[in-house]
Amino acid sequence: MNFPKKLEQKLIQRTTSNTLRSLKSDTNRIDFYSNDYLGLAQSESVFDQTHQLLLDKNIKINGATGSRLISGNHQLYQETENYIAQFHNSPKALLFNSGYDANVGFFSCVPQRGDVILYDEYIHASIRDGIQLSNAKSYKFKHNDLENLDEMLKRVQHDTIYIVTESVFSMDGDTPNLNGLVTVAKKHNAYLVVDEAHALGVFGEKGEGLVQQLQLENEVFARIITYGKALGCHGATILGSEKLYSYLINFSRSFIYTTGLSPHALATIQVAYLHLKSEIIQQLEENINFFKSEVIRLQLDNSFIESNSAIHCSVISGIEKTKAIALQLQENGFNIKPILSPTVPEGQERLRFCLHSFNSKKDITTILEQLATFV
Ligand SMILES: Cc1ncc(COP(=O)(O)O)c(C=O)c1O
Structure with missing residues (x-):
């Protein structure tokens, strides 16, 4: 059956602008992308x-x-x-x-x-x-x-x-x-x-x-x-x-x-x-504070949007560049996603770091040190 032309055109547009979405099953990398901030989705x-x-x-x-x-x-x-x-x-x-x-x-x-x-x-x-x-x-x-x-x-x-x-x-x-x-x-x-x-x-x-x-x-x-x-x-x-x-x-x-x-x-x-116990919430808070201190130590703070939550965004700008850095970090074992226009305004493409109570300090340092070599 023919696919409607207008829809075909929209898909072509997405492909041309390198913003075509598709579904992938991710491999078992270190989680800096899910909203499972407290690890409860995986809690036995x-x-x-x-x-x-x-x-x-x-x-x-x-x-x-x-x-x-x-x-x-x-x-x-x-x-x-x-x-x-x-x-x-x-x-x-x-x-x-x-x-x-x-x-x-x-x-x-x-x-x-x-x-x-x-x-x-x-x-x-x-x-x-x-x-x-x-x-x-x-x-x-x-x-x-x-x-x-x-x-x-x-x-x-x-x-x-x-x-x-x-x-x-x-x-x-x-x-x-x-x-x-x-x-x-x-x-x-x-x-x-x-x-x-x-x-x-x-x-x-x-x-x-x-x-x-x-x-x-x-x-x-x-x-x-x-x-x-x-x-x-x-x-x-x-x-x-x-x-x-x-x-x-x-x-x-x-x-x-x-x-x-x-x-x-x-x-x-x-x-x-x-399961919303103060201990895991404090663990998350500790990781958020550690992440923020590492951002400052590595002089990445200019690119990061000020945040006290579990979501921290480094604005890279440019679809190609943001995607390339995300891919590099993924190949190095981290699950992290680029957020591209039209989800965010054009020019504000970013890497979105979701922090969790279960992230290790070592992983936080490693991913940020790697980011520092790309931006
Ligand atoms: C601010 C905000 N509100 C609402 C939703 C939708 O929630 P749900 O994933 O349960 O549909 C989301 C999730 O994407 C969100 O980020």
Whole structure:
């Protein structure tokens, strides 16, 4: 069968610009690329305890069997959501199948026609997709720029305004001034929404996230947390009020029109939360600090974006060059990925280092010493 010409053309364009994506199974190299910040995705203890939890409760069901509004609302849902709400000091917690689903589900149904969404220009694709499905007007503000946001808010002046940010930006690793954002949001009577995908398990004594570390839970309208990163499993939660919970169950299409998570997935989330212990979080923090000190020792700090999270990016600039350095590091035994345009703006192509509690200091030094010979 013929492949549609316009699609063919788009693939050719990607090939010509050396940005064609393809799926690869990576070999067993040293992990500087996964979001498994605490090693929980590979934790035998999480695996075994999940199995045990299901046995103890005599749960022998493989799938959810339907939408949560029909047959899929397994008993483990309520138990898991209650635990999550308590852990995150939130009135309510609503589980979604993924962070992508949560963001699309939230932004497509919460902001209404006539409302305004102001979002950080570096916001994640899942939020952008949700915003595109919304009937509200949306405008981006400059990355982490409170002054620019304040200016825009003065000009916008609407009844209902949503401000959207991430507590750790996925492609930069940096964090906004959340206290400042809360002040600006309050000043203009706007609702603040924070995606904490990369902050869960990283910030806070027990990895509760940045909002909670800063004790801002009550100042934020909604928090989105995801389990595919530091928790090493699957799913996501929207944290917020009772009314928001009820509203999402009634109007969020990515919640309503999809099969729920399997009991096994819910049990894994419960067990993964129990593994959020301060020791591994401190180990991760130690590695983050060591990585940063090595960056300075090797005089690489000019190329790195300032970050306190587990994500550290060295901006190389240029698709060819970034890909070549990544390939060299991969051949030397490290799993590291180049992040290219259009994922990041043209000219800001970068190497994205994801740090973990289990990375050794020796590996951190080696990969950075090698990087120093290329840049
Ligand atoms: C900031 C942010 N939000 C949401 C998501 C989506 O989460 P998930 O992988 O669970 O769909 C991601 C992951 O790519 C992310 O980085």
